[in-house]
Amino acid sequence: MKERKLTYHDILIRPIITEKTSQLMAQEKPKYTFEVSKLATKGMVKEAVEHLFNVKVEKVNIMNVKPKPKRRFSLQYGRTRTWKKAIVTLKKGYRITELEA
Amino acid sequence: MEEKLLERDRNYEEWQVVFNEQEVKKLEDKVTRYLNTRLSLPGFRPGRIPKSILKARLGQKFEDYIADFAYSEWMEKHDESNVLDHELSHEFKDGVLVLNLKMHWIPEVELPKPEDLTVEIPPSEELVEKFIRNALENLRGEKAILEPKEGPAEYGDVVEIEIKAKVKNGESSEAKTYQIILREGHNNDFAAQIVGRKKDDVIHMSHETDENVTLEVKLLQVYRRILPELDDSFAKMVDEGFETLADLEESLRKIGFEKLEVFKKEFIPKIALIEFIKNAKLDVSEKTIDRLLEKSLEKADKKDPYEDEEFLRNAREEVVRYLKVPLTINKYASENDIEINEEIFEEYVERLAANYSTTSERLKKLLAKKPDLLDDLLSELLRELVAQDLAGKVAIIEKAADQKAEDGGEEGESNES
Numbered sequence: 054m055k056e057r058k059l060t061y062h063d064i065l066i067r068p069i070i071t072e073k074t075s076q077l078m079a080q081e082k083p084k085y086t087f088e089v090s091k092l093a094t095k096g097m098v099k100e101a102v103e104h105l106f107n108v109k110v111e112k113v114n115i116m117n118v119k120p121k122p123k124r125r126f127s128l129q130y131g132r133t134r135t136w137k138k139a140i141v142t143l144k145k146g147y148r149i150t151e152l153e154a
Numbered sequence: 155m156e157e158k159l160l161e162r163d164r165n166y167e168e169w170q171v172v173f174n175e176q177e178v179k180k181l182e183d184k185v186t187r188y189l190n191t192r193l194s195l196p197g198f199r200p201g202r203i204p205k206s207i208l209k210a211r212l213g214q215k216f217e218d219y220i221a222d223f224a225y226s227e228w229m230e231k232h233d234e235s236n237v238l239d240h241e242l243s244h245e246f247k248d249g250v251l252v253l254n255l256k257m258h259w260i261p262e263v264e265l266p267k268p269e270d271l272t273v274e275i276p277p278s279e280e281l282v283e284k285f286i287r288n289a290l291e292n293l294r295g296e297k298a299i300l301e302p303k304e305g306p307a308e309y310g311d312v313v314e315i316e317i318k319a320k321v322k323n324g325e326s327s328e329a330k331t332y333q334i335i336l337r338e339g340h341n342n343d344f345a346a347q348i349v350g351r352k353k354d355d356v357i358h359m360s361h362e363t364d365e366n367v368t369l370e371v372k373l374l375q376v377y378r379r380i381l382p383e384l385d386d387s388f389a390k391m392v393d394e395g396f397e398t399l400a401d402l403e404e405s406l407r408k409i410g411f412e413k414l415e416v417f418k419k420e421f422i423p424k425i426a427l428i429e430f431i432k433n434a435k436l437d438v439s440e441k442t443i444d445r446l447l448e449k450s451l452e453k454a455d456k457k458d459p460y461e462d463e464e465f466l467r468n469a470r471e472e473v474v475r476y477l478k479v480p481l482t483i484n485k486y487a488s489e490n491d492i493e494i495n496e497e498i499f500e501e502y503v504e505r506l507a508a509n510y511s512t513t514s515e516r517l518k519k520l521l522a523k524k525p526d527l528l529d530d531l532l533s534e535l536l537r538e539l540v541a542q543d544l545a546g547k548v549a550i551i552e553k554a555a556d557q558k559a560e561d562g563g564e565e566g567e568s569n570e571s
């Protein structure tokens with residue numbers, strides 16, 4: 054089977070906007086958090102962010118978020134899905150205004 | 155905040171209010187705090203959504219909130235209870251907020267002196283004499299002798315008719331018999347179709363409201379009404395207690411005066427209030443009338459209302475009346491210390507309950523559930539109290555109808571000269 058190449062939009066699944074990430078965004082060197090494809094690497098994320106948002110990336114941290122146990126209706130037990138998180142630090146002077154909103 | 159009055163026309167004012175950058179920031183913080191108490195966003199603890207996120211998520215709405223808060227801030231310096239309506243527009247220029255306000259304040263009403271007003275009513279004697287004449291005619295009609303007649307029916311005759319309703323699909327109702335007096339009147343088509351017909355004639359009439367139904371009216375008998383002469387024997391016929399016609403007339407006169415007193419008690423306050431409102435002067439801007447008219451036309455289910463001149467003129471008059479009536483009543487009530495206290499309200503509720511065949515407790519429970527209805531009743535009660543107060547102050551003049559016409563004629567002549 055032919056392996057499909059990931060596009061930039063396949064790599065960056067969604068930005069994570071929470072209380073904590075919005076604090077990270079407000080720093081001098083802003084950090085933006087994304088859910089990324091499980092196949093994505095630091096390099097791929099850097100390339101995708103630079104291309105899509107026209108910014109310069111200083112570094113990328115990637116981590117796999119482990120599934121957490123979840124209980125439904127007191128008797129059913131399960132787990133939340135596992136996903137990959139990337140925290141992208143931009144070079145000084147760059148911002149992604151679309152995500153600060 | 156810098157405010158500038160751009161235009162003033164009676165109760166209408168146009169303001170431009172400018173908020174500088176710092177003031178806008180303060181307003182933004184206020185809006186953020188306000189929205190944080192009402193919104194929740196996943197990923198944020200309650201009340202912790204940052205301003206930037208709210209701004210971006212709400213966009214234009216966030217700006218509208220700022221404008222509303224700015225308006226409230228400006229209104230702190232003015233009397234909010236005096237606002238009839240307002241139009242608000244805003245724009246942001248380099249972080250500065252410019253508010254354009256069109257304020258329609260509650261217009262002033264100049265009240266006339268009730269003592270200077272006169273209420274004209276028809277003379278009591280004339281009204282009572284008219285009542286006696288009508289009562290005697292009714293009694294004559296009641297005591298009329300019906301004599302079968304062969305010729306065609308005329309106005310004033312009594313006819314016995316049989317009516318059958320027929321539907322287009324062939325169904326028909328049971329025949330019913332009625333006895334009616336053929337009275338002449340501009341709106342009495344039914345009688346007009348029977349006049350000129352003879353006994354056993356059948357008339358087909360269309361139904362007034364239902365096109366599918368036709369009425370089959372058969373003339374069973376025509377009677378001539380022989381009305382008794384108005385003399386002493388007629389008086390005895392009405393009641394054995396009356397010896398002469400004069401006795402009967404005297405008794406009717408007494409009833410007439412009693413009814414007249416009741417009528418005056420209800421009529422004079424109403425007419426006094428109408429006269430008072432007519433003479434009150436409303437100091438209102440045309441722009442306010444236009445604004446209210448525009449709002450009421452939005453609700454009215456009419457196509458192209460601005461093309462119908464008569465409709466528009468009537469609507470304008472209605473808008474002025476809508477403003478003038480409550481303002482006049484409220485101002486008079488406050489100037490004359492007319493208030494609705496518990497005792498008056500209790501009495502009013504009891505009166506209403508009796509009219510609607512219910513108990514005052516049930517009516518009170520209903521009013522507690524429907525504040526709009528309660529407001530309507532309170533304003534109606536205040537109107538009643540004001541009308542009664544005015545009735546005791548205005549001059550009441552008894553004037554015959556022909557005297558009024560003469561006065562009118564003289565005025566007309568003097569105007570011409």
